[in-house]
Amino acid sequence: MSTPTELADELLSVMFDADPVSATLYGIRDRDDRLPSISAEAELALRTRAEDIRVRAMAVDTSHADLEQRLTIAVVVQQAQALVDEFDARPAEYTVIGNLFAPVAGLLFHLGQVPVADAGQGEDFLQRLRRIPEFTTAAAQRLRDGIAAGRVPVRPLVDDAIEHLDGYLATPEADPLLAPELPAPALEAERKRLLTDAVHPALREYRNVLAEEIAPHARAADKPGLCWINGGRETYRRLVHAQTTTDRTPQELHDTGRAHLASLRGEVGELGARIWSESDPDAVLRRLQSDPELYWRDGEEMLAAAREAIDRAEAVAPQWFGLLPSQPCEVRPVPGTASESTPIGFYISPALDGSRPGVYFANTQGAEQRPRFASEVIAYHEVVPGHHLQLGLAQERTDLPLLRRLVGITAYSEGWGLYTERLADEMGLYSGDLARLGMVVQDLLRAARLVVDTGLHEFGWSRQQALDFMLSHTTLSPLEAASEVDRYISIPGQALSYLVGRLEIERIRAAARDRLGDAFDIRRFHDAILRHGALPLSTLDVLVREELV
Numbered sequence: 001m002s003t004p005t006e007l008a009d010e011l012l013s014v015m016f017d018a019d020p021v022s023a024t025l026y027g028i029r030d031r032d033d034r035l036p037s038i039s040a041e042a043e044l045a046l047r048t049r050a051e052d053i054r055v056r057a058m059a060v061d062t063s064h065a066d067l068e069q070r071l072t073i074a075v076v077v078q079q080a081q082a083l084v085d086e087f088d089a090r091p092a093e094y095t096v097i098g099n100l101f102a103p104v105a106g107l108l109f110h111l112g113q114v115p116v117a118d119a120g121q122g123e124d125f126l127q128r129l130r131r132i133p134e135f136t137t138a139a140a141q142r143l144r145d146g147i148a149a150g151r152v153p154v155r156p157l158v159d160d161a162i163e164h165l166d167g168y169l170a171t172p173e174a175d176p177l178l179a180p181e182l183p184a185p186a187l188e189a190e191r192k193r194l195l196t197d198a199v200h201p202a203l204r205e206y207r208n209v210l211a212e213e214i215a216p217h218a219r220a221a222d223k224p225g226l227c228w229i230n231g232g233r234e235t236y237r238r239l240v241h242a243q244t245t246t247d248r249t250p251q252e253l254h255d256t257g258r259a260h261l262a263s264l265r266g267e268v269g270e271l272g273a274r275i276w277s278e279s280d281p282d283a284v285l286r287r288l289q290s291d292p293e294l295y296w297r298d299g300e301e302m303l304a305a306a307r308e309a310i311d312r313a314e315a316v317a318p319q320w321f322g323l324l325p326s327q328p329c330e331v332r333p334v335p336g337t338a339s340e341s342t343p344i345g346f347y348i349s350p351a352l353d354g355s356r357p358g359v360y361f362a363n364t365q366g367a368e369q370r371p372r373f374a375s376e377v378i379a380y381h382e383v384v385p386g387h388h389l390q391l392g393l394a395q396e397r398t399d400l401p402l403l404r405r406l407v408g409i410t411a412y413s414e415g416w417g418l419y420t421e422r423l424a425d426e427m428g429l430y431s432g433d434l435a436r437l438g439m440v441v442q443d444l445l446r447a448a449r450l451v452v453d454t455g456l457h458e459f460g461w462s463r464q465q466a467l468d469f470m471l472s473h474t475t476l477s478p479l480e481a482a483s484e485v486d487r488y489i490s491i492p493g494q495a496l497s498y499l500v501g502r503l504e505i506e507r508i509r510a511a512a513r514d515r516l517g518d519a520f521d522i523r524r525f526h527d528a529i530l531r532h533g534a535l536p537l538s539t540l541d542v543l544v545r546e547e548l549v
Contacts, residue, residue: 001224004065004401005069008401009402011083015308017031017046018036021107021128024114025356026349026351032121033123034128034131035107035128035134036135037144038103039141043087046083046087050087051084057077060073071535072401074536075404075536075539076243078539079409082243084211087298089148089236090151091491092143092146092241093145094143094146094153095490096143096153096210098160098164098165103135103139104139104165105368107135108176109176110194111177111180113348113356118183119183120490122184122269122415125180125506126187133150133198136202143214144210151231152229154224154489158210159215160486162211175189176335193530203257223283225455227513233458234263236457236492240253240493243411243498244410244411246504250454253448254455256450257448257503258501260447261448261499266440268284268440268444274433282435295370296370296371296372299364300364302375303332304360305375305379306345306360306375306415307360309380310360310379311382313385314428317427320385320426321385321527322524323390323393325395326396327354329347330357332362332364333361334365335361342425343378343487349391351387358388358392369477373435377439380421385423385424386420388411389420391413393530397532405533407533409534409536411504413505415497415498416529417498418500418502421443422443442501445470447499449484450499451469453488453493453496454496455469463489500537501537504541505529508529508541509525516548521538524548525544525548528548529544
């Protein structure tokens with residue numbers, strides 16, 4: 001019988017075979033010449049391997065195992081099931097958009113982040129470029145398969161993907177595939193030839209498939225949710241379970257979101273009264289949406305503010321955490337021809353081999369439409385004390401199976417990110433009440449996500465219904481609201497994980513404080529949450545009870 005570590009290694013191999021580019025970005029360089037496996041046949045083979053690992057992990061007797069072995073089995077079982085659920089959802093058949101959530105646009109972005117250290121890695125990078133026509137051909141075929149099976153993409157998102165590819169092809173000098181530095185002139189010359197002769201023609205052909213074959217069959221904007229495709233409602237419920245690691249139903253999550261929105265209005269009014277002598281929550285939200293002084297002048301100002309907030313957080317973090325990551329985080333603008341559907345900010349963890357740092361990408365496109373009052377809270381969520389701290393610590397646990405160091409259990413990681421937004425206020429990080437109001441505004445967004453994600457995929461909302469709800473219950477601009485809604489359409493269930501995870505971490509913390517009384521130590525609590533890597537929420541609860549005795 002396989003050991004927990006062996007099972008974890010097997011599962012990570014399945015994940016990296018499914019997406020070899022992610023392996024490269026983590027610093028695992030044994031698949032550097034490969035692209036993701038997107039064909040139906042490849043996915044079926046990977047699903048079979050994941051299910052076999054899940055069944056074998058379920059059979060492991062952990063009654064006499066140590067803590068880390070038990071945690072490893074819990075992670076393997078949950079992640080193998082989540083991977084099976086993801087394959088069964090067949091997202092390649094209907095997920096089309098012009099950002100990193102879709103196969104083709106996501107590949108272009110992530111390949112642009114690949115570090116190249118020597119001639120061998122340079123040749124591997126070129127081999128990936130040679131394989132892009134095969135990848136786009138497979139991506140187009142999956143979309144045709146989706147049409148045949150009654151699983152089709154959403155028309156506005158198809159249009160966004162076409163617009164993204166048009167912009168990409170019209171500005172070859174800004175091609176993200178030019179970003180990795182190649183170490184020899186001959187390699188550079190071959191890259192330019194491949195882009196001109198192979199990559200760009202393949203992307204142009206894929207663009208034409210979207211426009212001529214896929215768009216005419218796409219769902220209209222009034223039917224964007226999974227419930228409108230064959231088997232979609234059951235698929236959504238499985239994805240909800242995979243993303244939240246709980247058994248909460250779409251209806252329960254929908255109701256939780258509405259209740260949380262109502263509870264936050266009091267905070268909006270209190271902060272509005274202190275800042276502007278305005279206590280009506282609706283008036284405060286309207287001012288946040290309409291006052292041009294509350295938005296950025298340009299992208300450079302936006303980046304500078306993010307760096308300042310991160311510097312403050314790093315200075316006080318030792319008072320709240322016994323463990324801190326050794327690697328710093330860089331702040332960069334989203335590169336290339338990013339579409340408007342790219343999020344306002346996101347984080348990519350560092351490579352294990354040190355070849356690439358952790359990076360917080362801020363979307364400076366349309367900076368004048370992006371709110372300055374949300375800058376600090378997003379930086380804390382993405383960097384310190386949020387994802388960079390959490391993921392950096394996990395990567396440095398070299399005694400754990402690699403799966404445990406790298407795995408992304410969304411409810412844990414995004415729950416932690418959202419938990420740290422409020423923690424940042426406890427740490428005294430916000431520069432004033434306007435920044436605190438930004439924190440509450442982000443809370444409104446996460447509560448609205450529960451309502452809108454379930455509204456789209458379970459209750460059949462139109463895209464316009466979702467947009468209207470976001471605009472009336474948050475401070476998002478039309479640009480940001482459209483980006484958010486299209487994200488929920490593209491990755492069903494993922495947006496639910498933030499508030500679900502945070503509420504569970506807060507519950508676990510409150511229970512620990514009640515149990516320990518004056519002996520409760522916030523640094524020990526945070527270290528217990530973070531030191532073992534990402535975990536399913538039910539496992540996290542048991543762990544904290546064992547660690548804090």
